[in-house]
Amino acid sequence: MPAQLIVPLPFTSNSDIYAAIQDAGINRVVKHVMRQRPSLFNYGTALVAEDIQLLCSPIEADPRVLAADNPLVTVIDPLPVIGTSYAMNYAIQLTNGQIDFFPSNIIALPPDLNPPLPAQELAVHFGFCAGLGCPSYRTRRSYPGGFLGTQTTKMVSRRTMALPSVATSPLRGTGLGQRVPTGPINVGQTQLPPLTVLPTNELDCVCLDLYATAGCSIVGMVGSESIRPEVLGIDIPELAPPGIDKALECYALVALNDGILPTVGNSISTIAFGLINLPGGLGDIQVSASTSVPNNPAIQDDQMETFINVNKIDINLNLNLGGGGVGSSGGSGGSITRTTRNRTRSGTFDLTAAVSGATFEKIFGAFIRGFKFSSSGNTTFGPIYVGYDVAAHLESGSVQLNSNGSIEVKDVVVRWDTLKLTLGFSLPKVCTPSFCLIPVPFDGCLVDVPAECLFGGNPDFAVSIDLGGFIDSKVTFTGIPRVFYGVGSGVPNQWQIAVEPDLPILLDIVDIADTVGDLFNTLVTNSIDALISGLPGWAQDLVNAVLGGVDDIIRTVLGIPDDIVEWLGEIISNIGIWQDLIDALAQYISITIFELDDPLTILPAQNSLIPVQIPVQFIGISVDSSELVLQGDIGD
């Protein structure tokens, strides 16, 4: 039986845009978050925060966190000891976070979570440590009320505050037993419990492993959708007493669903939905989740895949084309030098994004049609002065992805909003003919009668004609998308994607309307009439007679050939208008159409906290006839 050739479906066979992230990539993200924002995962009393040696599990923090003096531990209030005015130091830590997309191959689920991991689910594993600072009995007995020797200032202030009176009130429903404060209840800074925090030299620690399984959905309104993981099951295997087990699992459930996983989900969403943002406010692309797939996001093949449709593309470009785009670019205050960087990892990419051919045509077509061109100047064309003022934009045309990795932009109409030419001519002086009065036989002329001229100098006149509405032209070119690693100077490094035009660019001048010739003739006639209008009638007729009439003026005197249309086209070409257009278009195409900072900020700086950034180790691009695929790796 012949072997079957399996042709993989395009990523975008069920949506306009496809984005996927691999669990290993997320684990790298989580690791970066835990290292760069440890206070999200480590909680403890002030004493613990000041002396992190007390923690149950050491914190592996990024050096930048320490350099910025960012907190490693989020300070929480001491744990009140029931029935006393004491409170105890304690700490809670989440360590070693991992995620595992179906099929499970990273996390070994405990039996209570019914392994193996079901399809379309993910598993989460966190190490969970709790420690309680319990003072020794001897110490408490010997120095009642003297526990303040190693306490912080904050604790001292608490001790010195007056204790509210405590009264006994009936339990709810029975009216007996529950002790509640009867004094005034204050809030905010003044609501300080009259507790004495017991000192400690160490925490009694217990570390457990927390396992959870979760599903994912896309939530939010169209345009601001995000991926939201939700815990479906949770288990702490080492915890024996069922009550404690359930309580802690409940606690962890809330912490995961409302604290940790939303943060992770936001990070993933930034990557999935943020990939299709246009840089630099060039426009707006509104997207929504595709409903034509059974699971969206889909958790399969160790990846979380999202399928996105493009609802609206609104690109309004107004680019200043003064800058470069061929070899380097940069934002304000810095520059970026483009280099290339190869992939160092193998296997599945951490990130995969694909844009269908149809969607790319919409996006890139809108981009191309956002091109605007203007130019003005003056030069000479032979003896003729030529001033020009042109403006054009692009319309229609088609965009097609090719299997050879190129993008073909075909038959885009160059609409000339204005193509105003001012042609300046100099008429002859209109002179009497010189003739020889006394010839020298066989040797020329001894005395001649010189010419006497009507005009003191060559009279100038100008004809302005706007060919904007008379020219049909089209442009066709092929571009090759390239990925560059931009090394920034004064600005962050960036991964950049630009389309390099595959030269040459074809410019077709399809037609210049015949009426242009007649219009030009009329303009010349009127201009000459205006020029000599100050002369007596007979002198005007004399000028025309000498110059041979307007036809001869145009043809012989001004040197304009019979085919005025062809001649005008030659002027436009020679003075460089076509070239200026192509230069501007090539520059426009070459601008960076996609850029991603390296490192990429996934949690912004917050007060004194440094931003959480992930290194983008690699980005690659490929094009075939069905889609454009962008793939990348997150660095360790």
Added chain:
Amino acid sequence: MGMKTRINRNFITQTNHDNASLTSMTTLVHRFPESGDYRGVVHFKGSPVSAFRIGVADPASAAVGGGATPTKVEVNLGALHLARGTGSEESRYQLETGGYAVFRVPAGTGGGYAVEIHRSTDTGEGRKVFDSRELNVDDILALVMVRPGAYAIECTTDGSRKTKAELTVTYPDRALKPVDPVKLKCGKEGIQSDSLKVQPMQGLVFSFEAPTRIKIELTAPDDRPRVFTNKPTPRAHAGKRLTHRYLMVPRGAKSK
């Protein structure tokens, strides 16, 4: 662009001609058949304004003196007029015996010039050999008629004998082609033609056999309403579609 058109008003307004009042439209030539020193005086509107000297020498004796003498000198009457009172010496010209002095008025300058030349002797001013107001056998007058219309040519010979001729300058209602100047002889009996016709800007060349004064006056200008007969006709080929394909490479980039 934007240069203001300068119009030579003389070209339009100089309709009358008189050898007693030379203009930029006239060229006057005098031949010096005898060697000797001569002194000329330039008159402007009847008054002497400047003087000059012309040394006429036999070519052989001039060669002995160390240099060839020209067969023609150009005397710019306007320049001599402007140079008066500058304290400089009288302008001097050297000419070969039988050579020509050409008297011109610069283009754009108004008319009104006359020249007379006397022979210089050891005792002072000798006999008059040339007077532009009374041209003679060694003189040639050339002028150009521009303005269309009917003119009267009055030829006064020997100071009293007057003959007349009619001159018509045709209207420039069609393209002008270059034509040779018309040559006229003013003999002892006066002008040889009764009537003649020239096209605008055609030259007239007068030669003389006796002292003569020529006056040409416009008697009936030919003015016509302008008819725009030269409106251009469409020259582009109807229905032709100009198609050019340019293979363009941006400046600074290299094609594959």
